[in-house]
Amino acid sequence: MKRELWNQDWFGPFAVTVLAIVIVGALKPSFLSPFNIQILLLAISVNALVAFSQMVIIAIGQMNLSVGAIGGLAAISFAGMMEVWGLPWPVAAVLSLGIGLLAGLTNGLLCAYTGISAFVITLATLSVFKGFNLGITEAQPFYDVPEMVKWLGNATVLGPIPWLVLPFAVSAVALWYLLFRLPLGRSVLAVGGNTHAAELSGISVPRIVVFAHSVSGLLAAMAGIMLVARLQLGQPSIGDDWLILSFAAPIIGGAVLTGGRVSVGGTCCGVAIVAIITQVLVLFNIDPFLVQVVLGGLILWAVGVNRIREVRGQRKAAAAGI
Amino acid sequence: MIDIKKIATAGAVVAGLTMAANTAMADSSTRVALVPGGPHPYFAAWEQAGKDAAKDFGLGSADYKVPQKWELSLQNQMLESLVTQGYNAFLVFPGDPVGTVAIADELAATGAPVMALAGCLKDPSQAVFCMGTDTGNSAYLGTKELLKVLPKGAKIAHFTGFLVDPNTQLRIDAVEKAAKEGGAEVIQVIADIDAPEPAEEKINAYLAAHAGEVDGLITTAWVPAVVASNALRKIGDKRIKMVGIDHDEVVLGAIKDGFVHGTMLQNPYGQGYLGSYAADRLRSGCTVKKDAPFKSIALTDKFIDSGTVFAGADAVDNYVGSMQKITKDIFADFEGKYLNCG
């Protein structure tokens, strides 16, 4: 059964995004300048991977508090391997992705086979991974990032579209295909929707949990590596700030925290909304002491607009039903 | 293995004794804890400074103890734990100028000398003195340096740290004051960006929209200075002048290559070294002179400047040398100026 366009999960956040772009663009034409679009796309690319990393876990009805810690660990491993061991960047990138995968796998195995709540497990591993990060770096950044990586972090493919959009676009499409077109993805959503029913229908729940956490770790590591390219150095504090964003974007994008319902497109729009709001605060020269108030207000506005649309839709549906 | 350890210990003891003889009654039972507010590259020099001071003055130890997160409560818990572990002198970067006063007073009540290091506690407190950077003044001087290379009526933007830190307010005011005096205008202040991701997003967004309108940038926090240096290098625009803060390699490199005008350097090594020394002297019977020539700054009347200097392209390379010189200068007459040693 095909749902109407405006009933899709991602449509509401998408409408809000378009609305926001139109309003801001009209008030500040510089918002739509190519350079600014490039900046915006860069922010969206990295943050979207962070959000995806959490979204996969939300899909199975769990939480992954260690997203930022995994990203940070991958980031400093990436920069560290290039600086200390002198590895070429693609090798370092692959190894760091491996570290992310391994970290996610550890989370998944612990969650799946101990039965302890993912919240507690990932909180503990958050400490472990962040501790590794601090133990390795002693809070000192790695500076020796090869020119090629720096270039990738800044250069554009076409017009204002930066190279870093590529990993984001690929993972967005891959995730969408995985979750909504492959049986494996359907199992992921089924586990999130109703664990017992999924089990009864023959899905191996532990395997799905391990799989989801591994994907989450991989995506977080990718975001960390991209941030190294963007910042042009391996900051140990990369990832410290991700937690709230990682939840906010999928939820603004229509994900349900109890699991089973997520939207790749919606999450992208959630990320875009947050990025636009961040820019607005700078563009309109908001008094720094009021930035937080305006930020909160804009988030409420964004989710409120979407909510009003939903409620209207439900009322219409109810009316039609009668 | 054991033998080597023994020999090393014996060597240290001997060295300690000779040193003790040199520096009068140094008290080798002094165990100094150098506690920053959280993990941060700025404080890295404290570790070596503590080790050097312990060796040079024969202290029991001078250890660098880092709270794992920038949380006031975690720093408090760590300080309490250090008391239990037997540390008897504390050099603390206050997690909050007011919020750390209570724990500092409690530490002082155990009989340990307590000093605020790198940043100050707000008076009144039981801290013996504060040795570090006058955050407001550093921002003020940095802005002045920036204005020197800008035309009259220039427009500058100020990137700074977290507003919950009262020092941020001092910096905002100081930049504003310096700009007013120099006939310039602060057209935007962006705060709360002392973390890589928000700094990257906001500074780039700002430059994307306003690069044409702004003439100068002043940054008064570590991460914004790094990110802004990189951003200016990326745009390749040498018209916009910038003054940064601290000694991150990225900032220093950008100064050398001409993308950044200069940076306001601080002296963390000197703080750690001199602080450990002073702590030991205070434990071995010295007292602070009543008429010691402390400076007065916004937060406290018991301030010792550990050295804040502006370093431009010509001074970047030997900034370590200039800091060592300042440290030596302060050290030379430290006892005579500030302490009463029976």
Next chain:
Amino acid sequence: MSGIEIDSAAVPEAAPKQGRQLGPLQRFMLSNEFGLIVLIVVFAVVFWTVSPMFLSKFSLYALGRTSAVNIMIGFSMMVVIVTGGLNLAVGAIGVCAAMACGWLMQAAGMNWVFATLGGLAVGGLLGAVNGVVIVRSGLHSFVITLATMSIMFGMMIFLTQAESYREISPVFTGFGRMKLWGVVPPMLLMTIVVGVLLWVLFTFGSLGRQILAAGANPAAAELSGINVGNMVIWCHALSGMLAGIAGFMLVSRTGAAIPSMAGQLGQDWLLPAFLAPVLGGTLLTGGRVSVLGTLLGGFLVTMLTGGLLLMQVGAFWIQTYLGLLLLLAVLLDLARRSYLARNKLV
């Protein structure tokens, strides 16, 4: 979601097979609370063996004081988790209440009793605002409290311009430094009193039972005549007040009301806020609460941190060890449970 729950759910099924009811002692032995007590004792002995100073008066006093605040923060989150929601704004509200209290004492020159009541009212009110917005909008409490966290904290920073209030009543500062019998901080007693009150509320109060019912199954509760929306608002108001109390404790501890006491946006409080109730067996999905568990959970976490700091493991590695200890703690608890279930009860 949590194996802990599956285990305890299996107990009533297992018992009838043997044709006898579980005694209260056995039920307690299988409970989360007992597990936490065992863990606390085990780790205390370990820390004490490694570093005898762990049980020194000073160390115990410091531990009591820090855990008092962490447990209170945990309570503040717990009463919202009960409804199946969560409150990201605990830190922001706590700071707002504490700053209001400080302002009332310093700028308005109020007596400490009224200032405290005023601060408490601010906390309760901000919590209630959260509750009303959540109920009216029908949006998840996560998004709403995420936004209000920013708004409330921002307003506080704007109104105070990040200035601290230092003219705090000596009653307050004295309370933070007082030692009863040389080791017991009165703050810990206060936390325990609040805990007992909460326990009474959820065990005997009809309001408490309605809250639990609303949290367990909102639709069913609504059908049986409970106003679920009101319950949510009540819980958020209560959460705000408890956050306020935690804030006051920090004020009395630091001798000043400072904007940075819960970090940027109050985020520093989030981890202790969630960790204490979740370790204590409060379900994130709502409908179940364990006040004693939260208390023990908050204490265990504070103790692990304190113990590790004392053991002088490498300065930068402490966090790794803390995470590993936490994992070890929950795994030990799991082992205890399955051991008991296998040998005594099946």
